[in-house]
Amino acid sequence: MASSSKVKVLVLGIESTAHTFGCGVAAGNGELLSNVNSEYIPPKGGIHPREAAQHHTQVAVGVVKEALRRAGIVPQLLSAIAFSAGPGLGPCLRTGATVARALALALNKPLVLVNHCVAHIEIGRLVCDLEDPLVVYVSGGNTIVSAFAEGRYRVFGETLDVALGNCLDTFAREAGLGHPGVPKVEELARRGRVFIDLPYIVKGQDVSYSGLLTAALRKLHEGVRLEDLCFSLLETAFTMLAEVAERALAHTGKKSLLLTGGVARSRRLQEILRAVAEEHDASFHVVPPEYAGDNGIMIAWTGALAYSHGLTAPIEASFVKPRWRLDEVDVPWR
Numbered sequence: 001m002a003s004s005s006k007v008k009v010l011v012l013g014i015e016s017t018a019h020t021f022g023c024g025v026a027a028g029n030g031e032l033l034s035n036v037n038s039e040y041i042p043p044k045g046g047i048h049p050r051e052a053a054q055h056h057t058q059v060a061v062g063v064v065k066e067a068l069r070r071a072g073i074v075p076q077l078l079s080a081i082a083f084s085a086g087p088g089l090g091p092c093l094r095t096g097a098t099v100a101r102a103l104a105l106a107l108n109k110p111l112v113l114v115n116h117c118v119a120h121i122e123i124g125r126l127v128c129d130l131e132d133p134l135v136v137y138v139s140g141g142n143t144i145v146s147a148f149a150e151g152r153y154r155v156f157g158e159t160l161d162v163a164l165g166n167c168l169d170t171f172a173r174e175a176g177l178g179h180p181g182v183p184k185v186e187e188l189a190r191r192g193r194v195f196i197d198l199p200y201i202v203k204g205q206d207v208s209y210s211g212l213l214t215a216a217l218r219k220l221h222e223g224v225r226l227e228d229l230c231f232s233l234l235e236t237a238f239t240m241l242a243e244v245a246e247r248a249l250a251h252t253g254k255k256s257l258l259l260t261g262g263v264a265r266s267r268r269l270q271e272i273l274r275a276v277a278e279e280h281d282a283s284f285h286v287v288p289p290e291y292a293g294d295n296g297i298m299i300a301w302t303g304a305l306a307y308s309h310g311l312t313a314p315i316e317a318s319f320v321k322p323r324w325r326l327d328e329v330d331v332p333w334r
């Protein structure tokens with residue numbers, strides 16, 4: 001074995017906060033060696049945490065083996081095992097944590113706890129090559145505007161209730177549009193002609209989507225033309241977020257804006273936030289689609305950053321944290 005490969009930091013990361021069980025292997029120098037993900041799609045309705053966790057249990061061994069195979073490494077070469085410890089759904093988190101602990105014990109490697117929101121930001125910073133962006137992180141479960149200040153990712157605005165993705169997915173499901181909801185709503189919205197007034201709720205730097213969702217569902221059941229409703233819902237929801245992001249950009253004076261998370265794949269949201277960035281002479285960046293939704297490699301990469309700064313956890317203290325906030329996490333690598 002060449003001595004250089006012995007000192008190379010290699011971290012395996014496990015993601016299991018919600019619908020996706022993922023595994024990736026990342027190197028400390030930012031090389032992304034593999035990224036294998038299996039998404040649970042419920043036969044009908046929203047995600048039931050226990051059923052998603054059962055899916056994760058069924059696919060875990062296969063996903064981990066495939067991630068190692070694609071990375072082309074034997075597990076003994078790994079420096080550490082990282083897992084997404086929160087925020088997320090309890091049963092799903094515990095499944096990933098159990099797999100990670102078993103691997104750490106069997107291989108005698110340290111364990112690293114990664115915050116899922118931090119990981120969405122770090123993968124975006126890495127692949128878009130950004131030092132210090134204002135971040136708009138939007139997914140099925142989270143809606144956060146964040147910027148780094150004094151050792152942590154601070155929250156400059158977030159949803160007070162449901163997340164942007166969840167709001168649009170729920171509407172899509174009720175309208176019979178299927179999964180994933182956001183692109184389906186967006187497709188119909190392009191054929192919208194009439195803008196229907198819906199509740200636009202911004203409180204200080206925060207947004208609230210539950211009233212908007214309720215109103216949109218009421219209009220749906222009243223028989224309002226679906227294309228017009230999709231158009232109005234999407235424009236209202238995205239503009240609320242853009243307003244908050246714009247004030248955050250003006251206040252923090254950051255020179256770049258990064259859009260990350262599952263809903264970052266929305267063409268319309270990209271368009272709106274690009275305009276916001278241009279208005280403030282900031283560059284605009286979107287995380288590539290393969291790193292937008294929940295994935296294993298973002299946990300591996302963030303795990304590598306944390307491991308390189310000595311942030312490991314003993315097995316007996318490796319609890320999951322379903323409500324772990326982004327701004328509770330110390331970020332010593334910045």
Ligand code: AMP
Nearest residue numbers: 139140165180181182262265266293294
């Ligand atoms: P995440 O929780 O980060 O995996 O993101 C899931 C969210 O991404 C859901 O709300 C989906 O509707 C949304 N999504 C999936 N595919 C797309 C797409 N192509 N464009 C926009 N949003 C998408």
Ligand code: MG
Nearest residue numbers: 139262293294
């Ligand atoms: Mg996510």
